[in-house]
Amino acid sequence: MDTALESVAGVNPDHLGLLNASLRAPSAHNAQPWKIKPLPDGKTYELHYDHNDYLPDDPDDRDAYLTMGAFVETIVLEAPNFNLAVTVTPKLSRTGDDLFVAEVSFSPLAPGGQTDPLSAWVSKRSTNRNHYTKDALTPELETSLKDLGNALVEPKILKDVLTEASMKSWANPRFVHDLKVWYRSDKHAGDGYTSPQMHLSPVVTAALKFAFWRGNLKSKFMERIYSTRDVAMFTAAPKAAVLSATDMSPAALFDAGRRLFRSWVTIIAAGYVYHPFSIAIDEKSTAPQVAKLSNTPVPVALYRIGKSNKPPRAMSNRKPLKDVLLS
Ligand SMILES: Cc1cc2nc3c(=O)[nH]c(=O)nc-3n(C[C@H](O)[C@H](O)[C@H](O)COP(=O)(O)O)c2cc1C
Structure with missing residues (x-):
């Protein structure tokens, strides 16, 4: 665990690094519609999305579900970087305006446990809106x-x-x-x-x-x-x-x-x-x-x-973990 991270009520300190890193997930309009509910077992988190909190011009909720999928995959790829293994259980049940998207459960990564080569790159991802060179894809x-x-x-x-x-x-x-x-x-x-x-x-x-x-x-x-x-x-x-x-x-x-x-x-x-x-x-x-x-x-x-010769002109911001927690 990164000791520099601020503790957040209800969140297992061993998961703070991973959850904070996962907030760098991309979202349409950078709306960050995810809500995280820690469960009392200290290892499981419900991931929710509130339809009232989002995009009026997304009538079929396409951007919403894509964004929540991207958020979950960010957690999956970041987990080994914090010595954690993750189990994802999709739920996708809707009650009123609330969409219960999935449950994620963390456990210590076993020594030599499975990792993904993409995990090394996940934190380097951002959208790049510069002009691109003509270099062909490999x-x-x-x-x-x-x-x-x-x-x-x-x-x-x-x-x-x-x-x-x-x-x-x-x-x-x-x-x-x-x-x-x-x-x-x-x-x-x-x-x-x-x-x-x-x-x-x-x-x-x-x-x-x-x-x-x-x-x-x-x-x-x-x-x-x-x-x-x-x-x-x-x-x-x-x-x-x-x-x-x-x-x-x-x-x-x-x-x-x-x-x-x-x-x-x-x-x-x-x-x-x-x-x-x-x-x-x-x-x-x-x-x-x-x-x-x-x-x-x-x-x-x-x-x-x-390919671009330049990094993004400005990085996108994120809400702090405490602002996306559900009690
Ligand atoms: C489902 C989805 C749709 C998006 N559509 C657009 C888009 O049409 N135009 C655009 O410039 N960025 C789009 N984005 C990128 C977001 O604006 C971007 O992820 C967000 O501002 C955070 O910035 P970052 O990706 O650099 O971390 C989209 C992202 C997602 C997940």
Whole structure:
């Protein structure tokens, strides 16, 4: 155990390092919707998600289940780094607004116990929104990503779809509302996203705030400026990935979230970076086009992959452990 960690009521001190590290999991809009309930046995934790606490423009809860899957996989990959083994029991039961996602149970890692090569890379993962170089993916990386359920495509084939999705999103008040809810002017805020993190210039930030004030961009000219920026960045990447699920059930989306996280850590481990572009799947009219063009029946995530010469401009913040505990 890391003795520098602050004790948190109800949490076994041996688990503080792992739980704190796992809070670095990625989440849509950096909303961090996870809630952790320690059980009296001192080794088991219930993981919950509150539907009231999240994204109005996520009607099928796709982002929610993907995010919770990514959170659980972060715990799984981090556990050996803290000499712990973890057993995951998916629950996926809903009571009112509460979704009981899974139970995780920790035990000491047996000497020589099973570890995962990705564990060494999990803490190095972050989203990278810089421009990417043209370096092609290695065949090994492509194979690993395909094995995790990703279809790899040339980004240019999605150019028109992404343009349509971007323009429609900016005209959609619910999309703009979600962005407004999670936008943070304070760079020290514990959740949400800031302009530096999203690589937004002062001019683009001003236009974004205008959209927040109006409810949407309500201007074809502004919609075009935003979509051109998004699409140029996407199509310049050497590859795009579309992750598929078996269906849109909570269990399938949760499983996809776990695979999504493993895909992202796999990319980092191979020396590459990634950046999700969810809008083309969020947008009801463009999602079927993504499915067709990538030959994936149920696409649930889209992201670009490449190499970047620069680290992310700003790291995303996290809420402290005590703020995500349920008693
Ligand atoms: C399901 C899911 C969807 C996401 N969609 C987007 C997206 O469309 N655009 C984007 O820039 N980032 C997207 N992200 C990345 C989050 O914004 C990011 O994980 C969060 O801000 C934390 O930053 P980090 O990944 O660098 O730790 C998504 C993340 C998840 C888990």
